[in-house]
Structures are given as structure tokens and as C-alpha cells.
Amino acid sequence: MGILLWIAMAATRAPNYKRFPIGFVCVFMIALVSKMLASNVVLKKGSVGDSIWAIILGCFIRNVMSFVTKSSILAPWLKVAQQTELYIAISLVLLCIDISVLRPLAPRALFVSWIDTPTLFIVVAYFGWKVLKIDTQTAIIMSGATFICGSSAAIALGASMGVPHKTEMPIAIISIFTIPSIIALPYVAKRMALSATVSGAWFGGCVDSTGAVIAAASIYGDHDAINTSAIVKMMQNVLIGPLSVIMAWAWSRYELQAAYKREEELLKRNENLDDAVVQEQALDDTAGEDSNTPSVKHPRNIHAPSKPKEKAYILLWKRFPKFVIGFIITAVLFNTTISDDAETRTRVNDFCFYVSEWFSTLSFVSIGMGLQLSDIKQNIRSLGKLVTLYIVAQMVDIIVTCVLAWTAFTYL
Incomplete structure (x- = not known):
């Protein structure tokens, strides 16, 4: 795993x-210790997953070193090695979507996970932004992380807007x-007295990350609840790609329009300044003629050539979340090349999910390493x-x- 990442970095x-x-x-060892702590029988009762331990240990290492x-x-x-975006992108790509598993519950899972999520996100x-003045x-990152899929959505949205550094605090808050x-x-x-399927759909739709969803369903203690929660969460995870692409497109347009507006204001300001200089020059010339004294020439304001702006499609491609391409390719390959044998498909899917969770933990370690306690103290108001x-x-x-879960799994 490390060698492949090193090749990618090179x-x-x-x-x-x-x-x-x-x-x-170093990052891998912190992730390993986090998983060991999360699997401890005593500590596991508190439902503190490896993501929490990874953030805590990563933050501890960072601040001790500082x-x-x-x-x-x-x-x-x-x-x-603090490659948060790379680790979470690989984690998302390895989330193989098995169509054969989704098909039976897909309509109801779609109803639960896609009806409210985009609307509430906005x-x-x-x-x-408007009320709390964030x-x-x-605000977009925090909302997306809450309604879609925790850290995965936060990092994807942060990358699509070109602000990956703004994801660390929202992810830490959500994880805790x-x-x-x-x-x-x-x-x-x-x-x-909700049924197992309704409960599972509820957990899958409102608990932030996939691991946390499975943990909640496991506490409920019903196999149907676990299966339903996993399917609803998988359907919700699919939203990460489209929303990230839309956000990359929308934010790119917003930035370009803002840049053009700033330039127009600057040009207008310079034109007004030039007019004032011309008027002053005319007054000086008149005064010079009357007094037979040489007038002082004021140099005209020279406009610096504006920096050429990137085309909208170039900016969109730079912001485009590339993991979406890998996610689609992985899903297509899994559903077309893996045999129809249920046991084989389950083994492959479980292995991919296992590796995906490792990369997810590595991303949480990186997030923890980005948390400087002195900065948090200075921004305590923003934290609140x-x-x-x-x-x-x-x-x-x-x-x-x-x-929505009660409606979908009771009446549909």
C-alpha cells in the first residue's frame, strides 16, 4: 500500500x-494504533471508532512536535505523508457499488437518501452563511458533511471549491x-417501536459515515437493520460525486464572475482617476498661461495589463473531483467482471471495503495532524x-x- 502511494507521489x-x-x-503506525484501540473490547463499548482515535492521536503528535x-x-x-485528499479519494474509489444488492431496496433507499439530502444541504x-455568519x-462543507457522508463529503466539497484546508475543523466536529x-x-x-427496516433506513440516512451507520445498526441488533442501513448509506454516498461536480462548476462560475466584477470596478476607478487628472491638468495649463509660469505635467495613469483569466472549463477541470471517474470505473468493473456467484462478489466487496476503511483511517490521521490547538483557541468563536x-x-x-424512512418502508 505504501509502495503504491510512493510511486503515485513520485x-x-x-x-x-x-x-x-x-x-x-509514522502515519500508518498511528492508524494501526487507532484501529487497535477501536477494537479493544472495553473501549468499543463507548462506540469510539478508529476515526476518533486517529484524529486524537494525529492531533497529539502534531502539537507535541510543535x-x-x-x-x-x-x-x-x-x-x-499528510495526504488527506489522496487517502479519502482512494477510500471512495474502493466503495464498490453492487447493483445486485442495491436493486431490491433501491427505490425506497433512493426515497430516503435523495429526497431530503440535496434540499437540506442547500x-x-x-x-x-446568512444567520450564523459563517x-x-x-458552511457548505459543514452542511454537506452532515447530510451526505461525513469526512468523505467534506473533503470532496473542499477540493471542488479549492479550499481543502477548511475541511479539518468541520470533520473533527462531526467525528466527535x-x-x-x-x-x-x-x-x-x-x-x-420502529421496525428493523425502518430503523436501518433511519440510521443510514442520518448518521454521518458508513462505519458509524453499521455501528448504530449493530447496537440495534438486527440483521435486517444492518443490511438496510448499509444500502441506504451506499445510495447516499453516490450523491458525493454529482454534488461535488455541481459545486465545482457553480463555484468556478462564481469565482470567475467575481473576478470580472472586481476588474470592472478597478477599471472604472482608474477611469475616474484619469478624468480627475485631465481636469487638474487643464486647470494647471490655464493657470500657467495666466501667470506665465510653466505648468507641471502630471503623468497619466497607466493601466497594468490584466492577468489573463482561465477559461471556465479549465477552472472546472482543475476543481473537478477526479475520484468520481475512479468511482464510476470501479463500479462498472465490479458489476461487469466479477462473477455472479454471491459468495465471490461478497468476498471481493468485503476486501475492497476493508482496504477502503484503512485509507479512510489514514485520512483521519492526516486531519488530526492538521489541527493546531493554538489556532483553535484563537478561533473559539468560529468553533462555537x-x-x-x-x-x-x-x-x-x-x-x-x-x-421519510417510516413512510418509505411502511407504505411504499
């Missing part, structure tokens, strides 16, 4: 790629605050706003998804 000539093996060993070296900059040999992002990009949902929702479902937005979004998601 092929793209990433900065300090020759030091990647050293840094990757304290020892008296520098907030991560060491180059470790920075090159509404809550607008709420965060910057637009961070998901724990109460994992523990509470199964017991709430039983108290409400993000937590508020997440709580509002999660409560809305829980209520709406419960209604």
Missing part, C-alpha cells in the same frame, strides 16, 4: 516525495459529535458557530429522515 513529483516512506510509516520544535510548521518528512448551508465555503447519535438512535428506535450549525443540521436531519 509520478506527480510531489514536494519532498523522496521522504514519503518515512512519513508514511511544542518540542517551537514551530507550528509540520516537519517536511511528515508533511508529505437550506442549512444558507442558514449557516463563511460560505465552510457522531458518537451520541450512534449510541442514542438505536434505543430511540426501539422505544418508538460550527458546533451550533452541526447541531441544528443534525437535529433537522434526524427528524426529516425518520419521517
